[in-house]
Amino acid sequence: MIPAIDIEGLSHVYGGAEGAVAALEDVSLSVAAGRFTVIVGPSGCGKTSLLMMLAGLRAQSRGAIRVLGGPMPAPDPLRVGVIFQEASLYPWLTALENVEFPLSLRGTPKPDCRKRAGAMLELVGLSGFGERYPHELSGGMKQRVSIARGLVQDPPVLLMDEPFAALDEQTRMTMGHELLRIWSTTSKTVVFITHSLTEAVYLADEVLVMSARPGRIIDRIEVPLPRPRSYDMMATDVFGRLRDRIWQQIRKSEA
Amino acid sequence: MTRSSPALVRRSILAALLVAWELVPRTGLLPELFLPSLSSTLSVLWNDWQTYGRALLVTLYEVAFAMVIACGGGILAGAVVGGFARLRNLLLPVVSSLYAVPIVILYPVFTAWFGVGSESKIAFAGIYAFFPVMLSTAAGIQTIDPQFLLAARSMGASLPQQIARVIIPASLPTVFAGLRLGGALAIIGVVVSEMLTAAAGIGYLVTLNRTILDSPRVFAAILMILLLSIAYYLLSRAIERRFVVWQSVGKPLQPAQSTV
Numbered sequence: 354m355i356p357a358i359d360i361e362g363l364s365h366v367y368g369g370a371e372g373a374v375a376a377l378e379d380v381s382l383s384v385a386a387g388r389f390t391v392i393v394g395p396s397g398c399g400k401t402s403l404l405m406m407l408a409g410l411r412a413q414s415r416g417a418i419r420v421l422g423g424p425m426p427a428p429d430p431l432r433v434g435v436i437f438q439e440a441s442l443y444p445w446l447t448a449l450e451n452v453e454f455p456l457s458l459r460g461t462p463k464p465d466c467r468k469r470a471g472a473m474l475e476l477v478g479l480s481g482f483g484e485r486y487p488h489e490l491s492g493g494m495k496q497r498v499s500i501a502r503g504l505v506q507d508p509p510v511l512l513m514d515e516p517f518a519a520l521d522e523q524t525r526m527t528m529g530h531e532l533l534r535i536w537s538t539t540s541k542t543v544v545f546i547t548h549s550l551t552e553a554v555y556l557a558d559e560v561l562v563m564s565a566r567p568g569r570i571i572d573r574i575e576v577p578l579p580r581p582r583s584y585d586m587m588a589t590d591v592f593g594r595l596r597d598r599i600w601q602q603i604r605k606s607e608a
Numbered sequence: 609m610t611r612s613s614p615a616l617v618r619r620s621i622l623a624a625l626l627v628a629w630e631l632v633p634r635t636g637l638l639p640e641l642f643l644p645s646l647s648s649t650l651s652v653l654w655n656d657w658q659t660y661g662r663a664l665l666v667t668l669y670e671v672a673f674a675m676v677i678a679c680g681g682g683i684l685a686g687a688v689v690g691g692f693a694r695l696r697n698l699l700l701p702v703v704s705s706l707y708a709v710p711i712v713i714l715y716p717v718f719t720a721w722f723g724v725g726s727e728s729k730i731a732f733a734g735i736y737a738f739f740p741v742m743l744s745t746a747a748g749i750q751t752i753d754p755q756f757l758l759a760a761r762s763m764g765a766s767l768p769q770q771i772a773r774v775i776i777p778a779s780l781p782t783v784f785a786g787l788r789l790g791g792a793l794a795i796i797g798v799v800v801s802e803m804l805t806a807a808a809g810i811g812y813l814v815t816l817n818r819t820i821l822d823s824p825r826v827f828a829a830i831l832m833i834l835l836l837s838i839a840y841y842l843l844s845r846a847i848e849r850r851f852v853v854w855q856s857v858g859k860p861l862q863p864a865q866s867t868v
Contacts (some may be wrong), residue, residue: 428762432847435762441755444854445777455763
């Protein structure tokens with residue numbers, strides 16, 4: 354079976370001849386369909402660049418990217434959905450219209466848009482909030498709308514760039530748990546970037562640790578915790594050891 | 609004791625000012641020559657409404673054309689300059705420093721070119737308001753969140769879709785700010801130029817009556833300009849509220865209680 358995501362020898366260099374900065378160096382990885390993969394690493398290690406390339410939003414300098422067997426020369430929302438750090442909802446559209454947005458870009462008939470977007474809002478627990486504008490929603494609710502928007506075209510692959518970074522700790526934990534619930538009903542392949550080690554272990558099937566710039570993958574850690582995950586697991590020895598191992602790796606890479 | 613609402617306080621201040629306007633000259637605190645009473649000012653407007661109405665029409669006509677230059681041209685030019693980094697770096701410093709020049713010194717030149725009729729007022733007020741509108745639009749366009757476009761691209765938006773569905777709606781608040789500013793400055797520009805050299809318009813009535821020391825008539829004209837500016841401001845705010853619901857220009861809406 355072909356992996357959902359396959360990256361080979363990916364490198365990326367920014368800027369011109371003199372101010373060239375190597376952002377990524379020889380990154381190779383493959384993610385099986387339906388897996389939840391979390392990428393952690395120090396700030397500026399090229400995690401976001403990697404995600405942008407996977408989304409077809411940025412070109413790589415060298416190497417090959419295949420998503421569901423094909424290259425990603427440009428964004429393809431039917432294969433890959435992206436959820437950004439700031440919810441990046443359009444403030445002039447209601448929650449429902451924001452979720453409809455990607456559908457309407459493709460000329461989906463209005464009633465069809467309504468129905469699918471409504472169903473997505475229900476999935477993320479926001480039925481009844483469709484007519485609200487983003488500034489009338491809390492941070493967590495905005496990010497739920499953003500997730501609904503990422504899911505509405507039903508892409509098999511979902512990329513998430515620190516989606517909960519702007520939320521407070523409590524909301525963040527709840528949203529992580531919610532995301533796992535939604536994920537378990539949709540069987541997507543997820544690549545999730547975070548700074549939070551706890552979040553990484555809690556969410557992931559596998560954690561990839563990246564080094565400081567130029568970004569390389571320096572460790573792959575399987576998370577053997579059973580699903581569905583529960584908050585009690587955070588107190589277990591296994592959880593603590595995994596988190597510690599990731600922490601050690603990141604520290605080593607920065608030293 | 610209940611706290612009085614800001615609206616009530618505002619209305620009370622306005623009412624107090626109007627009462628003071630009537631009482632200060634009547635009690636002789638200030639001579640009528642310096643400040644004619646509200647009632648004598650209003651009676652001029654009432655008795656001589658044809659003269660003032662005609663002057664208002666001339667002024668409105670000039671303001672309308674000046675606004676087309678200032679707002680139409682200023683918003684378009686600002687959008688183009690603000691939208692392209694290279695153009696911005698090239699032009700903005702020049703425009704900003706030009707902006708510091710008091711453009712009113714050019715007005716005599718404009719009367720030489722366009723005559724003392726409406727054309728010179730339109731040209732002067734149009735250019736007077738053009739640069740601030742252009743600068744504010746250019747600044748506003750730059751503040752559009754690049755994440756909006758990145759998200760649109762990730763959802764498969766083509767370039768025309770990005771412009772129509774993201775850039776244009778995201779610029780609306782800037783465009784309306786430009787309209788408000790441009791209209792206000794166009795009114796100033798027209799009235800000032802009418803006061804300097806003209807044979808018609810409200811600004812002309814101010815100058816004409818001041819030279820013959822007819823204070824109630826001067827103040828009647830001033831009152832009209834004041835009302836014109838306020839009316840324009842209220843109208844532009846109403847239109848803005850209608851189109852830019854999400855900006856919550858008035859009271860910010862309470863964010864919903866979080867359920868997460």
